[in-house]
Amino acid sequence: MVSIPSSNTPALVQTLQWVFNPLGYMRKNFEQRGDFFRAEVSPVNPEPIVFINHPEAIQYLLTHDSSEELTSPGEVNVQIKALFGENSVLLLNGKQHRQRRQLIVPPFHGERMRAYGDLICTIAREVMGTWEIGKPLCIRDTMQQITMRVILQAVFGLHEGDRYRRLERLLAERLNLITTPLTSIFIFFPQLMPNLGSWSLAGQVKRLIQETDDLLYAEIRERRAVPNPNATDVLSMLLSARDEDGQGLTDAQLHDELITLLIAGHETTATALAWAFYWIHRLPEVRQKLMAELSAHQYSTDWTAIARLPYLTAVCNETLRIYPVAMVTLPRRVEKPIQIKGYDLEPGMLLMGCIYLVHHREDLYPDSNTFQPERFIERNYSPYQFLPFGGGVRRCVGAALAMYEMTLILSTILNECDLKLLETQEVKPVRRGGTLAPGGGVSMCKVGDRPPRFSDHTTPQATSAAYPVV
Ligand code: HEM
Structure with missing residues (x-):
């Protein structure tokens, strides 16, 4: 019988450490307690939470998470209910969860996803076109502009018009308001966010939610009234979907799913891109190798080939x-008493795969705090050793789209624009809502244009040699 080690630190102190210094909290627990530890970090979940970072244990977790022993309950994700709504896929269970995923996964995979290649690059150029030489930019914010436009197109099938622009602005405002390291605390202690009128944080969030909802419901009503049988966007598909009893989704269900995809679908990818730009410009040898690879594809519109470039993919993976x-x-919930790696797990426990700690295991990633894309070229990692998108029945719906966006946005911008990092100190990771983002968002500036793409008739090889790679 080996029970899960836990700390004597009071739950409130643990929660504050987890909110304000999540990496320190995880590292300290790993050093003192090892591969499994109790984490008292969620005042809104009465169930005991266990963080797990051993790849074999993670494998067990993610291959049995829809069995008699383990489930992937949605109702325990109460912390995100306020952000996404109770009808979001994130809060569904069992059969309902499976059915909803069957509806929302296809537009983000395969041919349907690859069709977004032109759009992603066009939007990246549109945003890049607004950058002025020498003027500082917050790279995370600009990446958010790009990824938001991509997801609005994928979800609604539109990327212009007044409603679209207002939605874009309101969603960004709403997220920025509640995702600073300080305001992240309200996710854990919602009772600390009193509504003291329109000037208080709660008042502003309420107003923004109301305005966004009005726009979303107006879009849903219009689309119901004039269905387009040929449309391939997520909203059109959800509108025509019927369950086994012939029932369609209600407006409230549609609304919550759209909000989930809009928020989960751009916020995370924007942060990942900001980190990628930071590392590429912080480490000259990484940039040099990457540019050598990218410049050979400067004039290509074969997005699938670009998305598969080995060093570019390795840079994204390492990021x-x-x-x-x-x-x-x-979280996954234990339903029957089980043992994993010799630890006794009791029914009711919530198990969470600790992605950060797995990614920093020295046995897998020597010198783990150093950015080395070569790791991913020299070695293959299993989905339980490298799992930025989780796994099992809740594996990220947008994993393929996120990787596609990362590779195409990086290649487009790096091939067409020279950027400079303005940060003189190392950029530290900070909590941004439920995610880990670069503190300050990474300040950079454009220092020049790289040669524009040539028309279809120009021979790329003949011209590219005239331009130095870096
Ligand atoms: C770099 C970008 C992204 C990262 C790092 C990321 C990461 C994750 C992770 C770790 C999970 C939980 C998986 C698990 O528990 O096993 C998840 C779930 C999810 N992600 Fe992502 N994600 C990203 C981008 C996206 C995009 C682009 C979309 C939408 C198109 C999206 C939609 C979702 C949804 C809907 C879920 C919930 C799935 C469910 O409950 O069944 N994510 N994501």
Whole structure:
């Protein structure tokens, strides 16, 4: 009988450490308690929470998370209910969860996803076109502009018009308000956010939610009234979907799913891209190797080939390894007494795969705090050793889209624009809501244009040699 080690630190102190210094909290517990430890970090969940970072244990967790022993309950994700709504896929269970995923996964995979290649690059150029030489930019904010536009297109199938622009602005405002390291505390202690009128944080969030909801419900009503049988966007598909009893989704269900996809679908990818730009410009040898690879594809519009470039993919993987945007997986619940790696797990316990700690195991990633994309070229990691998108029945719906966006946005911008990092100190990771983001958002500036893409008739090889790689 080996029970899960736990700390004597009071739950309130643990929660504050987890909110304000999540990496320190995880590292200290790992050093003192090892691969499994009790984490008293969620005042809103009465169940005991266990963080797990051993790859074999994670494998067990993610391959049995829809069995008699383990489940992937949605109702325990109460902390995100206020952000996404109770009808979100994140809060569904069992059969309902499976059915909802069957509806929302296809637009983010395969041919349907690859069709977004042109759009992603066009939007990246649109945003890049607003940058002025020498003027500082917050890279995270600009990446958020790009990823928001991509997801609005994928979810609604539109990318212009007044409603679309207002939605874009309101969603960004709403997220920025509640995702600073300080305001992240309200996710853990919602009672600390009193509504003291329109000037208070709660008042502002309420107003923004109301305005966003009005726009979303107006869009849903219009789309119901004039269905387009040929449309391939997520909203059109959800509108025509019927369950086994012939029932469609209600407006409230549609609304919560749209909000989930809009928020989960751009916020995380924008953060990952900001980290990628930071590392590429902080480490000259990484940039040099990457530019050598990218410049050979400067004039290509074969997005699938670009998305598969080995060093570019390795840079994206290493970015998601070193500071994983999602530090932990969603919780899985123990339903029957089980043992994993010799530890006794009792029914009711919530198990969370600790992505950050797995990604920093020295046995897998020597010198784990150093950014080395070569790791991913020299070695193959299993899905339980490298898991930025989780796994099992709740594996990230947008994993393929996120990787596609990262590779295409990086290649487009790096091939067409020279940027400079303005940060003189190391950028530290900070909590941003439930995610890990670069503190301050990474300040950079454009220092020049790289040669524009040539028309279809220009021979790329002949011209590219005229321009130095870096
Ligand atoms: C770099 C970007 C992203 C990262 C690091 C990320 C990470 C994750 C992780 C770790 C999970 C939990 C998986 C688990 O518990 O096993 C998750 C779930 C989810 N992600 Fe992502 N994600 C990203 C981008 C996206 C995008 C682009 C979308 C939408 C298109 C999206 C939609 C979702 C949804 C809906 C879930 C919940 C799935 C469920 O409950 O079944 N994510 N994501």
